Amino acid sequence: MIVELGHFALILALAVALVQSTVPLVGAHKRWQGWMAVAEPAALTQLLLIGFSFAALTYAFVTSDFSVRLVVLNSHTLKPLIYKISGVWGNHEGSLLLWVLILALFGACAAAFGQNLPPTLRARVLAVQGMIGVAFLAFLLFTSNPFLRLAEPPFDGEDLNPLLQDPGLAFHPPFLYLGYVGLSMAFSFAVAALIEGRVDAAWGRWVRPWTLAAWIFLTIGIALGSWWAYYELGWGGFWFWDPVENASFMPWLISAALLHSAIVVEKREALKSWTILLAILAFGFSLIGTFIVRSGVITSVHAFANDPERGVFILLILGIFMGGALTLFAARASAMEAKGVFSMVSRESALVLNNLLLAVACFVVFIGTIWPLVAELVWGRKLSVGAPFFNAAFTPFMVVIAMAMPLGAVLPWKRAQLGKGMASLWGALALSVALGALIFALQTGRSALGPVGAALGAWVVFGAFSELWLRTGRGGIGARIGRIGRLPRADWGKAVSHAGLGVTVFAVAAINAWQVEDIRVVQESESFPLGKYSVTLADVREMQGPNYMTTMAAMEVRDGDRLIATLHPEKRIYPVAAMPTTEAGIDYGITRDLYLVIGDPQANGGWAVRSYIKPFANWIWGGAILMALGGALSLSDRRYRVAAGARHKVSAVPAE
Amino acid sequence: MRLRALLLALCLATPIFGTPVFAVQPDEILSDPALEARARDLSQGLRCLVCRNENIDDSNAELARDLRLLVRERLVAGDTDQEALDFIVARYGEYVLLNPTSGGANLILWIAGPAMLLGGLGLAAVYLRRRRSASDAGTAKLTPEEQARLNEILND
Numbered sequence: 001m002i003v004e005l006g007h008f009a010l011i012l013a014l015a016v017a018l019v020q021s022t023v024p025l026v027g028a029h030k031r032w033q034g035w036m037a038v039a040e041p042a043a044l045t046q047l048l049l050i051g052f053s054f055a056a057l058t059y060a061f062v063t064s065d066f067s068v069r070l071v072v073l074n075s076h077t078l079k080p081l082i083y084k085i086s087g088v089w090g091n092h093e094g095s096l097l098l099w100v101l102i103l104a105l106f107g108a109c110a111a112a113f114g115q116n117l118p119p120t121l122r123a124r125v126l127a128v129q130g131m132i133g134v135a136f137l138a139f140l141l142f143t144s145n146p147f148l149r150l151a152e153p154p155f156d157g158e159d160l161n162p163l164l165q166d167p168g169l170a171f172h173p174p175f176l177y178l179g180y181v182g183l184s185m186a187f188s189f190a191v192a193a194l195i196e197g198r199v200d201a202a203w204g205r206w207v208r209p210w211t212l213a214a215w216i217f218l219t220i221g222i223a224l225g226s227w228w229a230y231y232e233l234g235w236g237g238f239w240f241w242d243p244v245e246n247a248s249f250m251p252w253l254i255s256a257a258l259l260h261s262a263i264v265v266e267k268r269e270a271l272k273s274w275t276i277l278l279a280i281l282a283f284g285f286s287l288i289g290t291f292i293v294r295s296g297v298i299t300s301v302h303a304f305a306n307d308p309e310r311g312v313f314i315l316l317i318l319g320i321f322m323g324g325a326l327t328l329f330a331a332r333a334s335a336m337e338a339k340g341v342f343s344m345v346s347r348e349s350a351l352v353l354n355n356l357l358l359a360v361a362c363f364v365v366f367i368g369t370i371w372p373l374v375a376e377l378v379w380g381r382k383l384s385v386g387a388p389f390f391n392a393a394f395t396p397f398m399v400v401i402a403m404a405m406p407l408g409a410v411l412p413w414k415r416a417q418l419g420k421g422m423a424s425l426w427g428a429l430a431l432s433v434a435l436g437a438l439i440f441a442l443q444t445g446r447s448a449l450g451p452v453g454a455a456l457g458a459w460v461v462f463g464a465f466s467e468l469w470l471r472t473g474r475g476g477i478g479a480r481i482g483r484i485g486r487l488p489r490a491d492w493g494k495a496v497s498h499a500g501l502g503v504t505v506f507a508v509a510a511i512n513a514w515q516v517e518d519i520r521v522v523q524e525s526e527s528f529p530l531g532k533y534s535v536t537l538a539d540v541r542e543m544q545g546p547n548y549m550t551t552m553a554a555m556e557v558r559d560g561d562r563l564i565a566t567l568h569p570e571k572r573i574y575p576v577a578a579m580p581t582t583e584a585g586i587d588y589g590i591t592r593d594l595y596l597v598i599g600d601p602q603a604n605g606g607w608a609v610r611s612y613i614k615p616f617a618n619w620i621w622g623g624a625i626l627m628a629l630g631g632a633l634s635l636s637d638r639r640y641r642v643a644a645g646a647r648h649k650v651s652a653v654p655a656e
Numbered sequence: 657m658r659l660r661a662l663l664l665a666l667c668l669a670t671p672i673f674g675t676p677v678f679a680v681q682p683d684e685i686l687s688d689p690a691l692e693a694r695a696r697d698l699s700q701g702l703r704c705l706v707c708r709n710e711n712i713d714d715s716n717a718e719l720a721r722d723l724r725l726l727v728r729e730r731l732v733a734g735d736t737d738q739e740a741l742d743f744i745v746a747r748y749g750e751y752v753l754l755n756p757t758s759g760g761a762n763l764i765l766w767i768a769g770p771a772m773l774l775g776g777l778g779l780a781a782v783y784l785r786r787r788r789s790a791s792d793a794g795t796a797k798l799t800p801e802e803q804a805r806l807n808e809i810l811n812d
Contacts (some may be wrong), residue, residue, distance in 0.1 A: 026742045197754060235714050242709045333720065344784055364769035371756070371765050377762055386754025390703050393769050521682045562691075599681075608682050 003068055004220065006056025007147035010097075013049035013104070014137040016042050017039030024123035026112060028195075036119055040111040046133060047108035056102045057146055061088050067153040069095060070146050076159040076576055078547040086170035088162045091309075093146035095173055099290075102174075104183040107133065107212075112184060117206065124192035125185075132184050135317045139161035143310050162548065162574035162581050168228035170515055176248055180286040182214025185285035190276045191325050194332045199272040202266030207279065209640050211262060215255045222248050234582035235615055236595050238511075241390040246369045247289030254282040266414060268340030268348055273333040273398050273497030274355070280325045285362070287318045290447035292369070316557075334588050343415045350408030354401065361397040368393065371432035380417050402456050402505050405498060406463020424470045428462035443514070453509020460502025464495040490637040497630025504623030507616045511624075514562040517611040523606040531613045533594065534558045538566070540598070540607060548572045553598040553607070555585060571596040593617040668782060679714055681721065686728055695728045702727070702744065702753045711754055723752075 020042035027035025030519050060068045061084050067483070073089045075084055081364040089098040107129040114122045140146070163169070189207040193199045225245070229240045263272045291314040368385045375381040406428060411421045422429075436455025442561035443450055471491055472480035517529045529535040538554040551571045557564045567585030580594065585595040592615045599608030680699075686692040696713060702723060704715035712727075714721035723744070730740040744752055757768045 042753055221696075233714075237714060240709065337712060341787060342784075344781075349780075349784065352780050356773065356780060360769055360773045360776060363772050367768045371762075375761065381761070382749060382751045383756050383762070384754050385756050386703065386709070387763070388755030389765075392755075393766065397769070397773075519680055519682055519685060577738050602682075610679070 003147055004601065006060075006184070006294065007145075007499050009049045009053040009056070010137065010141060010147070013046050013053065013100075014141060015132065016046050016049065017130050017133035017137055020046065020133050021127050021584055022571070023127075024128040024130075025416065028120040028123040028127070031120070033119070034057045036123035037124045039130075042125050042130065043104070043107040044112035046130075047104040050097075050101045052106045053099055055093060056089050057097060058085060059449040063083065065158065066155070066157055067149050069148045069150050072150060072157045072161050074156040076547065077156055078107075078576075079160065079165070080546060082167070082170060083160060083165045086164070089119070089173050090164045090169075091285070093140070095177070096136065096144055096294075097146050098174060099177050099181060100133065102177050103136065105186050106181060109212075110188075115563070116327070120198055121192055124195050125188045127210050127611060128188035129184065129450065132188070132321070135321070139310075139313050139317065141458045143313050153451030156576075159547070159574065162572070162577055162579050163232065164323055165574075166232060167229060168224055168232070170583070172221055172224040172228060175224060177221075178254075179214045179221055179248075180251060180289060181217075182210060182217055182277075182492065183283045183286050185210035186214070186255075186258060186279040187289055187325070190279035191274060191328065193330045194325075195333050199265065199276065199336050201266050201269050204262045204267075205639070206271075206276075207268060208262040210630050211255055211258050211279070211282070212635050215252065215259055216628045216635070218252045218255065219628045219631065220250060222619045223628075225626075227569075229514050230583070230617065231584055231586055232243050234584055234597050236515075236593075236617070237608070238582070238617075239385045239621055240552075241368075242295050242336025243369050244289075244367050246283075247292045248620045250285040250365055250369075251282055251289060253358050253362035254278060254285050255356045257362075258282050260354050260358075264340075264348055264351050268342065270342065270348055270602065271352070271355075272336040273329075276336065277329060280322070280329060284322045284325075285366075287314070287321065288366075289315055291318055299400050308437055317490070318396075319633050327429060339412075342413070345411070345418055346416045347408070347413045349409045350404070350411050351636045353404060354408060357397050357401045357404075360396055361401075363392065364393050364397065383409055398505070399456065402460050404582075405460055405501070406467065408461070409494065410467050411499065420596055425463055425466055428459060431462050432456075432458035447513050448510055448511030453506055453513065457502045457504075457506025460505060461499045464498040464502065468492070468495045474607035482543055488637055488639075489633045490639070493630045493632070493637065495630070496633060498627075498629045500623045500626025500630055502623070503619050503626060507619030511614055512622065514615040517599040518609075519608060521606045522609045528611075530557075530611045533564070533613075535596065535611060537607065537609065545572065547576065548574045549653050551598065552585075552587070553596075555596050555598075555609075557587060558597075559593055565594065567594070567596050569596045571598060587632035588618060590618070591616060619633060679716055684721070684724055684728065686732065691728070691731050693725070694730055694737060698731075698740060699724055701741075701753065702761050703752050703754050705748065705752065723776065 020039060024036050024039035025040075027038065029032070032092055057070070059065075059077055060071050062081070064071065064084070066072050070091060070093055071242070074087045079087070087094075089095045096429075107126060107534075110122075110129065111126060114125070117125070124295065126541070165462060185205055187202070189210070193203055225248070226238045232234055248355050257313060258275065261275040261278055265275050291311065294310055294314055311346075340348070368389055371385045372383055375383050407418070407421050410424055411418075432455045435458045438450040439454050440448070440451035448529045468484060469480070471487055472483040518528070518530050520528060522528060522537045524537055524539055527534050534557070536558070538556050540551060540553045543552050545552045550571065553569050555567045556567065557567065565587040567587055569585035570583040572581045572583060573579070582597055585596040585598075592613050595612040595614050597610040599610065601607055667751050676791045680696075686695060699713035702712045704710045704717055704723070706717050706718040707715050710720075715732050727740055727742065729784070730743055735743065750757070756762050756765060757771045
């Protein structure tokens with residue numbers, strides 16, 4: 001019964017979304033207050049309906065209602081409760097329901113917090129948001145209905161893929177979706193502004209928090225997925241340039257560009273049409289990402305919804321929304337007259353460079369991702385584009401971004417001098433070059449990657465804090481230290497985010513340069529050296545988990561005579577899904593992770609064992625957390641809390 | 657990312673691949689460390705054909721193991737890296753290369769990024785220059801009414 005109510009609520013939500021996408025739009029055009037006012041209750045009702053629908057599906061999963069097809073395919077009575085819940089979105093239909101739930105959530109937030117928006121803009125934003133809702137609710141109901149019943153329910157379910165039964169993965173999709181769908185707000189604002197025919201500083205200020213929030217969620221979502229791959233897949237890889245990873249990375253890159261260009265709109269009223277274009281493209285890449293994941297058109301191990309009908313439907317949504325928005329853009333962009341003027345060397349130009357590099361980096365990822373498809377369609381060539389291509393073609397842009405970032409960040413608006421900008425950064429530059437040289441002298445290998453990565457990362461981190469120091473102005477050191485705490489949170493957010501990127505740059509270089517790997521056969525109670533450590537395979541036991549069987553080793557790691565850790569790498573078998581997984585034994589540390597994996601028993605006794613020292617592994621995700629934290633700091637800045645949505649009258653007469 | 661694991665797991669679980677094996681096995685490793693290092697490098701650029709987006713160095717599939725052994729065989733036989741790759745491409749096709757060649761149409765793939773960067777820099781420079789000259793022109797010329805108002809102010 002509850003399942004049917006959920007199904008019914010979803011259909012009602014589609015009807016409400018249809019109303020929301022049309023009535024306010026007409027109202028805004030005709031200036032009819034009553035029609036425009038339909039938008040907010042419609043957005044809130046949509047949230048309630050879809051929320052109820054999602055709760056109904058969750059209820060079916062928690063109570064293991066095996067008359068529902070989706071529950072049978074993705075659940076099992078023995079599964080721990082948390083994975084029964086995460087199983088709701090661990091599949092195509094459920095994850096789309098989560099998608100529309102988050103969409104409705106953002107729409108409702110815009111309705112609730114958008115009281116200060118001009119009424120026509122608010123009505124239009126919510127109408128566009130409603131249109132996206134219509135498209136995806138229709139997609140859900142017509143091609144991927146999660147509420148289908150089975151005529152003859154089985155006794156038990158087929159279990160969720162064991163690799164998805166993991167805390168890291170339980171929360172990876174919701175965060176990514178919050179990010180993807182958050183970008184729909186930027187899109188709605190862009191389209192609404194195009195319909196209105198005006199973009200001003202206030203628009204930049206409204207659109208930025210939404211983009212920032214979406215970007216924070218994307219950062220966390222991508223980091224969670226990468227961290228999961230690191231500890232779960234058994235060799236400590238953290239990024240594979242898989243099409244589906246790229247699908248989440250492209251919107252991240254574009255939304256990072258959008259964040260920066262929206263600042264120029266907000267502060268200088270320049271780059272307006274470019275910012276609008278970025279806002280459209282950012283959501284476009286979210287849709288492309290959804291298309292790649294859900295259609296399986298690009299050969300990917302992720303392609304679990306290998307269903308052409310769904311692929312065509314998403315392609316249709318993509319075509320309508322991108323085609324419509326870009327046509328509107330072509331017709332209206334020229335009306336977005338820029339105001340602020342700036343010289344070749346200025347903060348604005350630095351942000352243009354940032355945007356250019358991020359956009360090109362995104363384009364490289366995009367073309368690499370779709371190239372196999374293009375080559376096959378056009379030339380009939382079956383080829384692969386893998387990590388080596390992306391490492392070679394993408395990394396240079398990131399290196400240039402990292403090199404330019406500290407200098408770009410200190411340049412003043414309008415007109416600047418490179419020499420003056422550098423004056424405050426010589427200390428940071430000298431310190432980071434010295435650090436790189438020191439590391440080069442200390443390390444044993446010949447690789448330049450480690451020292452260069454360290455110098456680059458340090459340059460970004462020291463540069464970020466030099467800028468913060470610069471912002472405290474003149475005066476005694478004591479006074480400046482006092483002032484540093486009182487700087488606006490946006491300044492802190494910028495410094496922390498930038499520093500986070502530096503940390504990640506360093507960590508990626510470090511793990512690639514200095515990783516130690518060892519593969520060997522080890523007998524029980526035998527010891528072997530791993531770097532400066534000694535590892536002993538104490539014993540190997542067969543054990544039973546709640547819904548799996550496991551072969552668990554006990555391995556002792558010693559530094560000299562001191563026992564550092566006893567790790568328990570496992571090999572599990574999930575009998576219901578008939579699937580083995582590896583669980584690495586990891587000793588997390590600040591400067592290194594010890595990463596042990598137990599393999600197969602060998603014919604002549606002993607076990608295959610892989611062991612790694614992964615230097616600075618945690619810094620990769622630490623950097624991502626810093627980036628997200630910086631975003632959150634910036635989001636909590638006073639000007640968004642106090643002046644959120646406050647209309648800035650751009651007066652024609654100068655204020656003098 | 658999560659579902660890359662799906663097929664990976666599928667590789668492990670599908671009966672035709674037999675019992676799961678375990679990426680690079682201890683018994684595969686060559687005694688000559690220089691040759692082994694080259695073999696590892698080559699393996700990281702070769703695709704595990706049944707696992708799709710995974711290189712043979714990381715893959716647990718039986719077929720990846722066969723390919724790893726083949727690479728090592730060729731290197732021991734005295735092939736250069738390029739000869740070993742050519743040998744494998746001749747057998748399995750271009751699809752096996754994770755690092756696409758830059759020959760033929762693939763040239764587009766490789767130069768797309770740098771070309772877009774140069775184009776973008778050019779556009780940005782033109783835009784900046786035009787904006788500046790437009791603004792110079794804007795400040796230089798006042799409408800007659802503005803000129804009159806200015807004179808009025810100046811004469812006050």
